Amino acid sequence: MIRLKVNGVERSFDDDPTMPLLWYLRDELALTGTKFGCGISLCGACTVHLNGKAIRSCVTQMRQLENAEVTTIEGISAKGPHPVQRAWMQLNVPQCGYCQSGQIMSAVALLSTNRGPSDQEIDEAMSGNICRCGTYQRIRAAIKAAAEASREHD
């Protein structure tokens, strides 16, 4: 039995301990905002936060998550849109939208440790997240807009 918190809610898991977090979230908890894209940590569609850090849930096994705090896209927008989500909407970032949960989770994690990332820092933080529609320039602009908005908020 593995106990963990998902979006602040206590959960217990008693299935195959090698099951990746992704499938627990999607198939068991029906938290489908976290997406499946590659299954081997190459595309970032499954990005969630583990104790505040961005991780790929498709390769994070449940047995690693005893007492962990997991936050998904549903968890960051529970109390209205996060500033990063607001920036995403202002700039009309999504096309198909499928990868955007993962993109937003990576961007939120980046901005939590770096409040004014440079282009190169954005590249580094976001290069694990593929967008096949090609929304990268809007993602970059949205990250900068969100950073600026949060600095103005101070």
Next chain:
Amino acid sequence: MSTIKHRVNAIENVSRRGFLKGVLSAGALVLSVHLLPREARAAAAPISMGTTQADRATLHPSAFVGVDSDGTVYIVAHRSEMGTGIRTSLPLVVADELDADWKLVKVEQAIGDWRYGGQDTDGSHSIRDFFEVMRQAGGTARLMLIEAAAAQWKVAPGACETGLHEVIHHPTGRKLGYGALAAAASKLPVPRKEALRLKTKGQWRYIGKGHPSYDLAAMCTGKAVYGMDARMDGMVYAAVMHPPVLGGKVKSYDDKETLKVKGVRQVVAIEPFKPPAAFQPLGGLAVIADNTWAAFQGHKKLAVVWDNGPNAVYNSAQYKQELFETVRAPGKVARSAGDVDAEFKKSGRVIEAEYYIPHLAHAPMEPPVAVAEYRDGKVTAWTCTQNPQAVQDIVAEQLKISRDNVICHVTLLGGGFGRKSKPDYVAEAAVLSKKTGRPVKVVWSREDDIKFGYYHTVSAMYMKAALDTNGKPTAWLQRSVFPPIGSTFKVGDRYGSADDLSLGWTDIPYDIANLRVENGPAQAYVRIGWLRSVANIYHAFAIQSFSDELAHAAGRDPVDYLLELIGPPRIVDLKATEYSNYGASATAYPIDTGRLCRVIQMAAEKADWGKRKAGHGAGMGIAVHRSFLTYVATVVEVEIDNHGKLTIPHVHTAVDAGLISNPEFARAQFEGAAVFGTSLARSGEITATNGAIDQSNFHDYPVARMPEAPRRTDVHLVDSDAPPAGIGEPGVPPFAPALCSAVFAATGKRVRELPLSKSGIT
């Protein structure tokens, strides 16, 4: 060959017929727009659906709009949303002509149903084909609401106008909201099309303004529902082990280890398909489990011995050599003017070049996925499909039921790019549901997606030109070979169809007296399918790269030279050629070289073409191409360091797509097309060894990530009142040749074969 000659719209009041049951309250005004004849492009497209054109030519509702008594307006989106914004764009057109408040509009996604007309969301023709239809749908509802208000006020309808979501009688200042008028309006006869009072361009609220997506907030908060997110009560999950070689069959298998996996229920066989493959399941073995992970694990542990069949002879390296041999020999003539051979025999400068593009995979971020339930002779499916009607047809065919007994609900699509026009994966779910007696969710892994696609074809092009003393071509020969899409639908199909060749090959718009366009034969060993912009990718690559080569051979500036190749403003006459013009009439959508030249000049000017010196690892390239009736010129700027490391600082794309319904979505599509073009040009390559695909995931089939993508793409839209043309695809074809010409400008290295990684540019 097919063109849409004419189309008659009829609008019928269907309030009492129970459409949209459960969505609208009784007494609501519901209009269905009928469209006929069925657009003829379906007849030309090689689709085997088991029905005749006549079946599809009967009246089909193409859209519904309903006004409820509480004022809510329901607009049905009958096209699939895969990122182009079409689910927003077309309903916005209805809302505009209805003068509806967008905040009071609910967009409903249509199920697959032939009454809508064709629903296959491909070929960049949704706006083109349905813009006027949607205007009339909105305009009809608006007029009926006006008439209902006029009757109530006992005034002439002509004295009434609409404001936002209300009818106004200006002389007395009276107003009535749409909700209050809906019931009365529903009792009125439907006005004739000629009686409609459609808005003028200046009166539009939404069209041309750039409204955000209806699904924007849902997409940014994880609430949007894709095929991957669909669930049905009691469903089980399936991972299918497909034959590694197309047409392969299971010889024997051992599922002992599979059945030991916790959560795995059973292993079920799916029969091999009968060629041609078309949209049939590939066959193989399905692992049925309680969750996706268990199904994947069980799949991994399945031991299968395959009979690979005849396609195991396919080896890409050898096949490439065969393609080049074929392309060097005379082929079938698709278009001819003057006497090319005589001109080549004269003394003068002759230049030849050969180009090559390998297979590509679509790799949408959401792999193919479908949920289906078979019960009592009926199937209900939920899936990410570009073509719900093809789902109905293939499921009906596979389960031997009527297509009316197949309900296909369409979710959002996590990318499509043409892959999700082919519903083999939905058929798998339906077949497995019948076999297991439960709803089944088939989830393709990324490996399945890459290894079992409908690949963009592999192509070789041979180009030859004779230049006069000024460097201008006096003769031009171009020949392509590629296993055609038709082979997926007809065994042994080896030549490009007239439709394939109409995608940027027979319609070469150059002003050259002696010109010949040819195509040679090529055998297919994998399923070939259409991928975003289809044959335009390799056709534009060859023509535009060769144009750049000739410009340099002639010592001319590539922009000036390109303008000269195209020549004076005129309509290119293709009456003597079998040319499909994307199913559109040549009168409404001619090939207008003036528009082509205008986008070249616009892109060059915006990019400051010629203002900076090329070389030393920096340079610009340009390409122009008309596809899907849209004129696009792209200037790509590159930087390449001494290690061959490529960056793309800036792209300028100039676009003339006629009237643009939603400029915000249009810009996004051309920004995205630059990235899609980057992916295929830099690293796109699918190969086969002994018939099996070599690549499997994003490590060996890389697509552009943020650092590889253009740093900035500026999209310049020509303000035009010409009829609307395509948006989703036409940005792709000019990108790769512009990029490769930029590489030449920067380094002096001519790249004639994609991907660039093969030439040491990474």
